[in-house]
Amino acid sequence: MLKRVLIVLIALALIGAGAFWLVTMPRPLTAADLPDHQPDLENGRYMFFAGGCASCHATSGGDDPFHLGGGLELKSPFGSFYAPNISPDPEDGIGGWSTLDFVNAMQKGLSPELENYYPSFPYTSYQRMRPQDVIDLKGFLDTLDPVTSSVPDHALPFPFNIRRTLGGWKLLFLDGKQFEPDPDLTDEINRGGYLVTGPGHCAECHTPRDMLGGLERSEWLVGGPNPEGEGRVPGIAAADLDDWSQGDLAYALESGFTPTFDSLGGSMAAVIRNTSQLTAEDRNAIAAYLKSAQAQETLR
Amino acid sequence: MKHLLFAGTTIALLTATAASWAAMDPIATRQAVMKDNGAAIGTLAKMAKGEMDFDATAANLSVRVLYSGAAGFTSLFPAGSETGGETEASPKIWEDMAGFEAKNDDLLNAAASIKATPIADLDGVKAALGALGKTCQSCHEAYRIKKN
Numbered sequence: 001m002l003k004r005v006l007i008v009l010i011a012l013a014l015i016g017a018g019a020f021w022l023v024t025m026p027r028p029l030t031a032a033d034l035p036d037h038q039p040d041l042e043n044g045r046y047m048f049f050a051g052g053c054a055s056c057h058a059t060s061g062g063d064d065p066f067h068l069g070g071g072l073e074l075k076s077p078f079g080s081f082y083a084p085n086i087s088p089d090p091e092d093g094i095g096g097w098s099t100l101d102f103v104n105a106m107q108k109g110l111s112p113e114l115e116n117y118y119p120s121f122p123y124t125s126y127q128r129m130r131p132q133d134v135i136d137l138k139g140f141l142d143t144l145d146p147v148t149s150s151v152p153d154h155a156l157p158f159p160f161n162i163r164r165t166l167g168g169w170k171l172l173f174l175d176g177k178q179f180e181p182d183p184d185l186t187d188e189i190n191r192g193g194y195l196v197t198g199p200g201h202c203a204e205c206h207t208p209r210d211m212l213g214g215l216e217r218s219e220w221l222v223g224g225p226n227p228e229g230e231g232r233v234p235g236i237a238a239a240d241l242d243d244w245s246q247g248d249l250a251y252a253l254e255s256g257f258t259p260t261f262d263s264l265g266g267s268m269a270a271v272i273r274n275t276s277q278l279t280a281e282d283r284n285a286i287a288a289y290l291k292s293a294q295a296q297e298t299l300r
Numbered sequence: 301m302k303h304l305l306f307a308g309t310t311i312a313l314l315t316a317t318a319a320s321w322a323a324m325d326p327i328a329t330r331q332a333v334m335k336d337n338g339a340a341i342g343t344l345a346k347m348a349k350g351e352m353d354f355d356a357t358a359a360n361l362s363v364r365v366l367y368s369g370a371a372g373f374t375s376l377f378p379a380g381s382e383t384g385g386e387t388e389a390s391p392k393i394w395e396d397m398a399g400f401e402a403k404n405d406d407l408l409n410a411a412a413s414i415k416a417t418p419i420a421d422l423d424g425v426k427a428a429l430g431a432l433g434k435t436c437q438s439c440h441e442a443y444r445i446k447k448n
Contacts, residue, residue, distance in 0.1 A: 230390075231445035251349070255429075256437045261342035262334075263433065265440020272437065 024167025026114040028104045037132045039139025047137040049277040051126070051199040055270040056083040059147065065273070068093065068141075069149035074120050075228045078213060079156035081120040089146035102138040103131060109170060116166035118154065119173070119213065125201035128179040133199065173214035182298045188281075192289030193299035195282060203300070205267070206236050220300045221290075231266070238293035249287035250280070313339055314365070327385035330376040333369045340365035341436065344429045347422065359419045359428070366432060367411035374401045390445045403439035410435055 054065035060072045068087040073080050087093035101112040109116060109123035159165060179198050181190040196202045207215045208224035223235030248259045253275035256264045264272060289295050317332040340362035346352035377393050393400045410431045419428055
């Protein structure tokens, strides 16, 4: 009798382990999934600013956006994350990576060894990017100076320190969809939607998260408590922006000034350092998307 | 007429600021100073954007408002004024007063050097806006927490 119970228990445990293994299995892209594309370095530099890479990955405490030694601490309810070195250094950075490795990191949240990255790296947004833009960005990053640095490991308690479990998280929150323009919207709004939902990864802070740390996509861009600590992240959904014209928004992204000439601070200051590098057309496009409740329904 | 309106608004704001100084309410005073700063930088920004005609008097008055706002500003953050009055001051101010004072000095110095060579044309407005605005952003980045 006891033996039979034991057998059943072992069988159940094996089924459980098998299910866990299947559910959490990494699902990388293969070389055949990549477009045949020569990196456009100028567009790669542009994507570097559109994607806000330096805000987290620039050497902590420095002010050179192209010195990518990492080290910034990102606090969260799950523990502290430390932004890694993404300079072309082969030891400390990502110098040894292939283009496929880079696209898998950006769009699947997978390391070259197919370990899961934590979603503090906003691949849930970067998955929306055109692969060409990602490849261009890789080309640009390769031109920067290698930086040696040692970044602390993430400080996460059990069970969040088990990267394998993120495979299950990804089934819930990484839908694998690239950006699809909405034919009912203008080209300007679609371009803004691309920049907001993809490289700009605005929702990663401006959309609240559920208990598992996934974006509450039904509450798109409505803001909420600041997961990094005190204060609130303001809502930037169309309904929150009645006091802002499209021009006001574009000007804020250029200068950091609100319509009452308050100067945006906190982590938005770093965002403005990036958006100030974009073209006026793109800042207007972002603003057009933010003012369009209709666009925020279909493009998120 | 526009002159009068501008001068009137500025004086009204500065009077409010002076009133809270007199009442020895540091939180209300620093908030009032920040409103003055917003009005002053807004004048420069509107000229730079072409929403307001260039006016050397108004532009240079704005720089003076920012200069006087920054002078002694950090004394409005005494111990005991960390919370209350819907303050958006970050606790980091009291953890790192020297760092906070250095940021305030950046504004003071930027305004002082423009005061020494007053704004004479629209390009001067744009240059001043850039130099002053950078100091707003850098201090708010480190020492201000948005509550709403």
